[in-house]
Amino acid sequence: MAEMRNEVTEEPAGSGLIDAQAPEEIDSEAYRIVDRYVSEQPGGQEQLIPLLHRVQEYLGYLPFPVQEYVAGKLGLSPVEVYAVVSFYHFFTTTPRGRYQLKVCMGTACFVNNAQTICDVLGDLSGIELGGVTEDRLFSLEQVRCIGACGLAPALMVNDEAHGHLTPITVRKIFRKLKSAARKEKNSAGGEADSENKH
Numbered sequence: 001m002a003e004m005r006n007e008v009t010e011e012p013a014g015s016g017l018i019d020a021q022a023p024e025e026i027d028s029e030a031y032r033i034v035d036r037y038v039s040e041q042p043g044g045q046e047q048l049i050p051l052l053h054r055v056q057e058y059l060g061y062l063p064f065p066v067q068e069y070v071a072g073k074l075g076l077s078p079v080e081v082y083a084v085v086s087f088y089h090f091f092t093t094t095p096r097g098r099y100q101l102k103v104c105m106g107t108a109c110f111v112n113n114a115q116t117i118c119d120v121l122g123d124l125s126g127i128e129l130g131g132v133t134e135d136r137l138f139s140l141e142q143v144r145c146i147g148a149c150g151l152a153p154a155l156m157v158n159d160e161a162h163g164h165l166t167p168i169t170v171r172k173i174f175r176k177l178k179s180a181a182r183k184e185k186n187s188a189g190g191e192a193d194s195e196n197k198h
Ligand code: FES
Pocket: 104, 105, 106, 107, 108, 109, 110, 144, 145, 146, 147, 148, 149, 150, 152, 154
């Protein structure tokens, strides 16, 4: 892993924008996932935005060291990547869960027990509203009407809507997300191990 980080620090310095950020301790898995995505979608610098999307989807946000690492992988300067991240509103440098659980609290959902859905998710994840789990897998928030009132009570998981929720279906969704994350983690770890053996 040390080699990967060296690759980052050897990137052209000079902007000061990223260098000025406080150092962040990033799990080595974050770098492995970038390696994996780059190998899956080769194509150079035009892959920047799709790549950032995938990385953010996985990590929940785009930490500065990872932006630098992406820059190194695509032959860009860290500032070029930072400029893209700050330009588009859908990118964030603030930690959120990989799975952003957004419980709709609009009127239709509210009168259909949205608060119970929220409470169940809080119990399952162990976090309060606005919080992020330690493993950064889940964040929990309440939002206004998501435009799916016919599905009330409804929940967004990232960009996907789930409706007609009950405590039972919410538990199922939560378990499914955890299991998907576990599989992806194992798969990323397996690929990294196999690469290290070559
Ligand atoms: S009130 Fe929840 S989707 Fe409209």
